[in-house]
Amino acid sequence: MQKWNRCPLTDVREIQTVEKDHGRIETRQVALSTEIEWLNAHGTWPGLKAIAMVQAEREVRGKRSCERRYFLCSLTDIDRVSHVIRAHWSIENQQHWILDVQFKEDANQTRDKRAASNLALIRRAALNLLQQDTSSLSIRRRKMRALTNSAYREQLLFGSRQTGESTSGTSPPAARRTVREPLDSHRSP
Secondary structure, three states, X not given: OHHHXXXXXXXXXXXXXXXXXXXXXXXXXXXXXXXXXXXXXXXXXXXXXXXXXXEEEEEEOOEEEEEEEEEEEOOOOHHHXXXXXXXXXHHHHHHHHHHHHHHOHHHOOOOOHHHHHHHHHHHHHHHHXXXXXXXXXXXXXXXXXHHHOHHHHHHHXXXXXXXXXXXXXXXXXXXXXXXXXXXXXXOOO
């Protein structure tokens, strides 16, 4: 990592991974240093123990791209830092894919920046609510169920709590069961 080689830090640990998948080659280098005294405001971040840099180089169909990201860390184990950063981006990429496929986010043509931000926030909130359902239904089926079933929609929005009940207690209220008997017009009073 050329940039860190010129850095005056003496305690820099580095690891490199190479992944070949779906027609692309990605080389990821992670550098970590626990020397943070030179940061002017290092005392304002409680638990700050290290800084990390990730440099990702991708080659897809002969085209190369390079991206560099910096992180403030409370972890000092470079393997753990690398794993946590990779897991974070995996979640981000997965969420983007779901938002694009299920909510057609990339097809959104809202021109007003505030409206676009608000719609993106609503889509993410809706996705988070749908993901709270631990059933085996797909996101698509959960969306359809929420659209057509008001009880399911209320469960997603308010949890298993019944609408209008008090939330002052620490345990959830007992479920209420309503028994309806069929009307029998042939029965005499």
